[in-house]
Amino acid sequence: MLNIALPKGRLGDRVYELFEGAGYECPSIKDPGRKLIFENADKGVRYFWVKPSDVSIYVERGAADIGVAGKDILLEYSPDVYELLDLRVGKCRMAVAAKKELRPDDLKTVRVATKFVNIASDYYAKIGKDIDIIKLNGSVELAPILDLSDVIVDIVETGTTLRENNLEIKTEIMPISARLIANKSSFRFKADEISRLAAAMKKEVEKND
Numbered sequence: 001m002l003n004i005a006l007p008k009g010r011l012g013d014r015v016y017e018l019f020e021g022a023g024y025e026c027p028s029i030k031d032p033g034r035k036l037i038f039e040n041a042d043k044g045v046r047y048f049w050v051k052p053s054d055v056s057i058y059v060e061r062g063a064a065d066i067g068v069a070g071k072d073i074l075l076e077y078s079p080d081v082y083e084l085l086d087l088r089v090g091k092c093r094m095a096v097a098a099k100k101e102l103r104p105d106d107l108k109t110v111r112v113a114t115k116f117v118n119i120a121s122d123y124y125a126k127i128g129k130d131i132d133i134i135k136l137n138g139s140v141e142l143a144p145i146l147d148l149s150d151v152i153v154d155i156v157e158t159g160t161t162l163r164e165n166n167l168e169i170k171t172e173i174m175p176i177s178a179r180l181i182a183n184k185s186s187f188r189f190k191a192d193e194i195s196r197l198a199a200a201m202k203k204e205v206e207k208n209d
């Protein structure tokens with residue numbers, strides 16, 4: 001049996017469709033209700049929904065053999081897992097954004113509000129800019145509006161949140177998408193099952209591309 005951690009929410013629904021298309025369906029997952037674990041013994045899979053930012057914790061510690069996590073989470077927390085496949089869904093960008101009139105280059109020290117402290121620190125270290133980092137847990141777009149920060153480093157998907165708050169992208173740091181990840185010892189002990197699943201998923205991803 002493969003234990004699979006899926007990120008709950010919109011991305012999770014999209015990701016489950018990939019597993020289904022790859023032949024790892026689990027019809028009970030579509031039941032409404034608040035159940036968190038779903039199993040299809042015939043297919044040898046057990047799915048569970050977890051908070052997207054927690055998937056890599058379940059996989060790293062072996063509570064899940066495999067899972068799906070955003071590249072943003074993998075870069076930010078560097079979990080000790082294998083990254084098997086780019087699922088090419090949940091596509092977005094990690095970007096620096098600020099008020100339209102702000103020119104970050106003019107600032108000696110930039111006040112950066114973000115959920116992604118490591119990604120932001122690495123980026124500014126690379127370009128050699130001093131920063132004052134402010135860790136937030138959500139609604140990061142408020143920070144420059146209330147002058148808590150000069151810029152934010154955050155995920156931009158459609159750009160609607162920025163637009164509706166009169167902010168704009170100043171620099172795109174990197175593209176982000178969902179990745180199939182595996183626990184390192186599961187990858188050894190369940191090698192056949194995991195390789196078979198990853199190969200079927202790869203085909204499904206290419207079909208949808």
Ligand code: PRP
Nearest residue numbers: 138139140154155156157158159160161
């Ligand atoms: C994410 C991100 C932005 C928004 C970007 O927030 O932090 O706020 O989505 O999407 P858009 O470009 O399509 O508008 P999330 O929904 O994860 O909520 P959060 O504020 O709790 O981080």
